[in-house]
Amino acid sequence: MFLQQLKLTDFKNCPSTELDFSEKINCFIGNNGAGKTNLLDAIYYLSFCKSYFNNIDQQNIRHGCDFFSVHGHYRRNGDTDLVSCIQKRNHKKSFRFNKKEYDRLAEHIGKIPLVMISPYDRDLINEGSEVRRRFIDGMISQSDPIYLDELLKYNKALLQRNTLLRQFAESGRFDSSLIELWDEQLHKAGTILHEKRHSFLKTFIPIFGDYYNIVSGSSEEVDIVYESGLFDHPLINALKSGIDKDRQLRYTTSGIHKDDLQLMINGFPLKKFGSQGQQKSFVIAIKLAQFEYTRNIMGFKPILLFDDIFDKLDDQRVGQLINLVSQDSFGQVFITDTQKQRIGRLFDATTIDHRIFEVQSGMVKLTIE
Amino acid sequence: MTEYSSILLENAVNELSRLPGIGKKTALRLSLHLLREDKSRTEALSRSLSLLREKIVFCKKCHNISDSDVCAICSNTRRDENLLCVVEDIRDVMAIERTSSFNGLYHVLGGVINPVEGISPSDLKITSLIDRMKIEDIKEVILALPATIEGDTTSYYIYRLIKSENLKITTIAKGVAIGDALEFADEVTLGRSIMNRTPFDNG
Numbered sequence: 001m002f003l004q005q006l007k008l009t010d011f012k013n014c015p016s017t018e019l020d021f022s023e024k025i026n027c028f029i030g031n032n033g034a035g036k037t038n039l040l041d042a043i044y045y046l047s048f049c050k051s052y053f054n055n056i057d058q059q060n061i062r063h064g065c066d067f068f069s070v071h072g073h074y075r076r077n078g079d080t081d082l083v084s085c086i087q088k089r090n091h092k093k094s095f096r097f098n099k100k101e102y103d104r105l106a107e108h109i110g111k112i113p114l115v116m117i118s119p120y121d122r123d124l125i126n127e128g129s130e131v132r133r134r135f136i137d138g139m140i141s142q143s144d145p146i147y148l149d150e151l152l153k154y155n156k157a158l159l160q161r162n163t164l165l166r167q168f169a170e171s172g173r174f175d176s177s178l179i180e181l182w183d184e185q186l187h188k189a190g191t192i193l194h195e196k197r198h199s200f201l202k203t204f205i206p207i208f209g210d211y212y213n214i215v216s217g218s219s220e221e222v223d224i225v226y227e228s229g230l231f232d233h234p235l236i237n238a239l240k241s242g243i244d245k246d247r248q249l250r251y252t253t254s255g256i257h258k259d260d261l262q263l264m265i266n267g268f269p270l271k272k273f274g275s276q277g278q279q280k281s282f283v284i285a286i287k288l289a290q291f292e293y294t295r296n297i298m299g300f301k302p303i304l305l306f307d308d309i310f311d312k313l314d315d316q317r318v319g320q321l322i323n324l325v326s327q328d329s330f331g332q333v334f335i336t337d338t339q340k341q342r343i344g345r346l347f348d349a350t351t352i353d354h355r356i357f358e359v360q361s362g363m364v365k366l367t368i369e
Numbered sequence: 370m371t372e373y374s375s376i377l378l379e380n381a382v383n384e385l386s387r388l389p390g391i392g393k394k395t396a397l398r399l400s401l402h403l404l405r406e407d408k409s410r411t412e413a414l415s416r417s418l419s420l421l422r423e424k425i426v427f428c429k430k431c432h433n434i435s436d437s438d439v440c441a442i443c444s445n446t447r448r449d450e451n452l453l454c455v456v457e458d459i460r461d462v463m464a465i466e467r468t469s470s471f472n473g474l475y476h477v478l479g480g481v482i483n484p485v486e487g488i489s490p491s492d493l494k495i496t497s498l499i500d501r502m503k504i505e506d507i508k509e510v511i512l513a514l515p516a517t518i519e520g521d522t523t524s525y526y527i528y529r530l531i532k533s534e535n536l537k538i539t540t541i542a543k544g545v546a547i548g549d550a551l552e553f554a555d556e557v558t559l560g561r562s563i564m565n566r567t568p569f570d571n572g
Binding site for chain 2: 145149153161163164177184185
């Protein structure tokens, strides 16, 4: 499947444009602030019904305009599907598949699989553990509805237990039998989630390791270590023995909501001991592994968005990446960069089907076909 | 300046629009409808509402809504006194009664345990359930609470309080709706139906 045509109206800084894409590689070239990434974001919208960058839909309407619209024609096995997203100011977002409005946006997500690689991915390294948990939760939920259901149950039970802890602390009384009720629920859901995370990572980590070697061109030893209290004790025991601490802090201190992924390079934490280039290669490899995992589950190739591909990578590594994504195991790819000559050099030597678009203050034009 | 030409109309609209599912426009439509109808219709309506509030009682045994101290179900001698179905709400009693598949007695909890909403076990009719278990000859308790984490937790709470050797405790089955094609069942429900499958000769 690939995006054949994209039509934008008043989306971010782009007044109006209509673009026809290559089935393989498409590059957006332009200066900072020209609107390259906005084009990627429009494509992201059509897959996930929201922006990758700004969760407030209304703020994606071009300044002074009343609405934005994004329309994409997707081709798959000779059929064309039209996906549309229309956001009017002070209205609900409207999302349509072949002109039919969705009742729930969740129905759309997964229909057009897409992986975005952007400089923001470094949040996976630098930010708190919830970013990493959200990442694996998203990946597993995509193919395992039971996982999502258990996760929602777990979060609800956690909220109830924490509320109870707070109520007890405020009122000064305590009833352990009431807490134990929620312990039991957390234990049941938490154990399932823990096992599923564990087995997911067992498949995911080898794929990731292979991609790291390709991206970095080295044989540094990388690993993702799943850290969870549930490896040491069944959750029910940890909840019971931690109850005094929980009462003091007024929240639940053990459980899978404390799980983390430790990103390692040559046996040391990547966050502290990895160079910027190593960190970059690491997150790109994670995202490419996500691509492959999604492809295996969906049975067809997701669209790949590559924002600011030269960020912290040298020409040689980027060359390797382009070669990699040109292969048949990858489908349609979108790339942004600031320098025309650099991209030109990369593609002059290849025979791969590609198109280069120049972006200037929201206006886009095709330069090379 | 008021929106309505009469303060009496405005009062009626305000009262009606406090009801769930009724907004200002519907409230106005209802009020004007009553004004067009015969006066006795409105009197009958307000009388029945007042009587509802004044005379209604809750069954001493099962806490269902009733006209007398003990409700029609609890006082019906043809019902199976060994079988007790625990439900959240009066509406659940009505729903199960409509199935005509159950001939036992009920116990209405009046809610489920939910600390976030401020509902603790002491707000529910659980003590009276324990008392009933002591005096009445109940052989099986069916826990028919909602399939949510709060419902499950409440079931588990009651289970721990009442479990004993001679008592059978069951819970309603969850799964694919009758007449539904499997392809239309949501994945979670269908997945659980497969995990909790039942032997064919029992089905």
